[in-house]
Amino acid sequence: MIRDEQSLSRLLARLADGDYHSGDELGECLGVSRAAVWKQLRKLDDLGLELESVRGKGYRLAGGLEMLDPQKLRSALSAETLSVVSALDILTTTDSTNSRALERAAEGRTGYVCLAEHQSAGRGRRGRTWVSPFGRNLYLSLGWSFEGGASQLEGLSLAVGVALCQVLERHGLTGLALKWPNDVLWRGKKLAGILLEMAGDPAGACHVVVGVGMNLAMPPEAAKQIEQPWVDLGSVCDQESCQWPERNALAASLIERLVSLLSHYHRTGFSHWRQEWQGRDAFSGRPVRLSSGTRVLEGIARGVDETGALRLDVNGELVRCHGGELSMRAVS
Template identity: 70%
Template sequence: MSRDEATLSRLLQTLSSGDYHSGDELGQRLGISRAAVWKQLQKLGELGVELESVRGKGYRLKGGLELLERDCLWAGLSDLTRARLTELDVLSVTDSTNSQAMQRAARGQSGYVCLAEQQTAGRGRRGRTWVSPFGRNLYLSVSWGFDGGAAQLEGLSLAVGVAMCQVLEAEGVKSVGLKWPNDVLWQQRKLAGVLLEMTGDPAGACQVVVGVGLNLAMPGSPALDIEQPWADLETVCAAEHCPMPGRNALAARLIDALVGLLSSYHLEGFSAWRDDWLARDAFAGRRVVISSGARTEEGIARGVDINGALMLEQAGERILCHGGELSMRAVS
């Protein structure tokens, strides 16, 4: 970390309480001039951090900001998870956590976890942009090695969705659902998404990267770039009258859940997760359209099979739709 980056990090830590701090106070704390403080505050604006300034009081981050802290995350993990990890990386700004994890995966590193405060090129499925404002949501990727090739990974993105729902339900959120193949929903609005990428031998030793994005407290301005109905956990917890979990605590629970899932998935596969997925299927019995490029199929969603393929009913018969580049939407 450069000196300038370290100064910016210390400024964020100081402002994260949500209290007002004058320019003079910030300069004394950081050991820099008022002019240098102003430059650092401008950089926060470039990161998309919403800063409030009041004459006579100073500057603050309204509502405060819980920054991700590696030591706090590590302490929140179970002993078993800590034993299974090779590296826990917490970045301020990166292109995408999946890109970082894929670099490790290409070198054969399993058990690598990457989190970031902000992604400049966050990705969803089919090349879509994942809106990733600074310090407000969770962006998390895990690389994991499998010896049995891609066949062992069937249905994995669906199982990850189940694991995420279980973590949220343990926090008191009771009405989350799943949309095939990779979305976590609340009231038919997207709360979280899953992106899986693979490198290595499709028929032998390979590495999979599981990336998840979870909206926690989406600021107003970045939200304008989201092209579909969405929700964040702050809104969900307010509606369901449950406490909003801290970012570090929630991230640690997600890491525990994902590492536990990945550690045993080669033994049990999706069949062990299918009933839990079906219990949360937000589109069960609904008429849907499945699309891939210009090609579309319409029918009634009848859940998923033991491999995670969507069962689509057409004229009384069922066809299987496998993930890949397919997407699904309800017929309006």
């Protein structure tokens, strides 16, 4: 299995430039016969990558790929961040980066960062699937330890949403908004999502995994699996005429910002992030519907309190709603 993944990684690295490469060249790269090259190339179909072949020229991935590169990522991170990152793994494919980070959390490791080119079972909130085509988006998980129990994590998913917006805004994006409790929107469409998962003692030493999925260049075929309005970074940049950030540079910026957030969150809590979140609230003053199973509650969204709970005006009474398994939708 490890050898197969290494062969796949070498093949993708060679094809990433978008140019044609002959079967002989690819065979030499992989250390296999030309006949065996085709077996490796067929794996690209399983990853949803469109391979072009022309007799006499060879094979290519149209448009190429910017593969995640550990050296580029590390060189873009500050010495302070690198000092607290215990490990940085980039996987060709995995079931879920959050699963890998939870495994490390069970070992008591903090500061573990995992990225993947592809997820076969990417997870969103409430058991939803996060569509994760190969090499086109960002799938990132970061594990962190907290000594004071789960109470220190109140509002953390909202703070992470603010951090994502800050990173994207520094790369030139505008018009971003936040949907309680864990989505980054652009013009009402989902650009990124956040999934927090916890392990350990809720009242003592615990570990939180911050999972981030961000759409960068969603292939049309993969997009058919998405069941809600969505947008990717490429489309946003095209419409806003801003420069599309390099994938490695964007990943490094996210890691840098998230490490800073998590390093200080036990001292600042959500109160430090509340004003920034309120300023990006996509549903402030709008009628919304909250649902969890058969329970439904409607009212006017009035921002969030100091713990990150949604304040819902229900017939003049202010009700505080905490994330959990709640789903929020606008009422038309």
